[in-house]
Amino acid sequence: MTEETVLEARQSLVRLWPAEIPLNAALDWPIMSADGAVLFDAGAVVPDVAARDFMFQHFEPHRAVQEPARAVSQDADVSGDQPLSLDDIGLTIGARVGLRGTGGTGSAMYASRVIGFSTPRRNGERSLFVTQPLMTGFDPLDLNVGEQVDLVALTGRGVFRFACTVDAICREPFNYAVLSAPGAIRRLRTRKFARMPTRLAAHFSAHGSTDVPELGRVSDISPYGMSLTVAKPAARIGDKLALSFQFSTDGVDVKIDTIAIVRHVGAPEPGTGHVAYGLEFEALEPSQRIALKSFMAEHS
Known part of the structure; x- marks a missing residue:
């Protein structure tokens, strides 16, 4: 197993106190919670004392301070979980999946549906056929052959995340993609969607x-x-x-x-x-x- 050293820039969060937060004025920096979630973006306004008091009663306001880059050791991710297969997921034709490309779409996740599977190969692997990914208000996601895509599948057996490679793009009789057999399938948790x-x-x-x-x-x-x-x-x-x-x-x-x-x-x-x-x-x-x-x- 190889190990490489990289430089990592970190942001340190510094706890804020009420007197440090201006009221009814544009903020010069974002206010974040202790876990890094943005409470108020830079340029936003904390309108009054009541809003500021609410923020301190329900969150722990911080501001970010950039630290110098430091050398870190990066090793390969090793998981002790048993490898999962497409059959373990319980994915069926018509199932909805979330798909995120690696092109210029950032972290946006598009919606797609499974429309078929290839005949199993000797090793049991099967390719995945999915509709062109869509998101309302955006153009359909254009995939490229050879591109890796990340998928999230929700089935009766749980929530699964895995990666595939785009093997083919088809335009007839409608737009769809042929994806490679899923790799590195991970079960996130048992499906449970109560509040x-x-x-x-x-x-x-x-x-x-x-x-x-x-x-x-x-x-x-x-x-x-x-x-x-x-x-x-x-x-x-x-x-x-x-x-x-x-x-x-x-x-x-x-x-x-x-x-x-x-x-x-x-x-x-x-x-x-x-x-x-x-x-x-x-x-x-x-x-x-x-x-x-x-x-x-x-x-x-």
């Missing part, structure tokens, strides 16, 4: 308003909704909120901007007046729902 306790930052505003989005705390989440604690409750049951939040799954940052419907308004918390909204996502892109399920599977 999962979490602590994520989210920004929200009344749908259609031009107000500056407020900061809220996600205390639990599911593929269909979340509980969002807010500092100054103003929404009523049936109202719609423009909602933005982000998370990381398998080292990939995913940002979701969506509309949520207020289905429940909780009682004010004693002492703070903070209220928890029960929200239902009006619609999530298939690729976003896949990424969210992947995140939940990793942390459940």
Whole structure:
């Protein structure tokens, strides 16, 4: 096993105190939680004392300070898990998969469907046939022969992540791709999608308003909704909120901007007046729902 030395630039997070955060003025630097999630981007505004107090009550605000690059030893990743095969996944024709290319698409995950499998080879491996990956609001993802793609599959047996190589691109009778047999299949967790306790930052505003989005705390989440604690409750049951939040799954940052419907308004918390909204996502892109399920599977 070979070992190589690389330079790694690290960001150190430094704890902030309330007096260090200006109010009603554009921030010169982003404010982050202890795990690196962005609470307020650079240029955003913390509007008042109530918003600042809410942030400190529900999160641990930090700012990033760049450290000098340092030499680190990088070794091959070794997993003790038993190798999994395509048969172990339980993937079927018509199953939805999330697919991320390695071209100029960044970390975006597109939605695709399995439309077939090749005849098993002598070693049991089978190629995968999938529709051209799509994401609403974006052009279809153009794949290139020889390109490696990352996939997430959600089946009745769990959530799986694996890589394939694009073996062929077909245009007739419709656009689809032939992928190599999956390699390095990993089971993330047993499939479990009840609401999962979490602590994520989210920004929200009344749908259609031009107000500056407020900061809220996600205390639990599911593929269909979340509980969002807010500092100054103003929404009523049936109202719609423009909602933005982000998370990381398998080292990939995913940002979701969506509309949520207020289905429940909780009682004010004693002492703070903070209220928890029960929200239902009006619609999530298939690729976003896949990424969210992947995140939940990793942390459940």
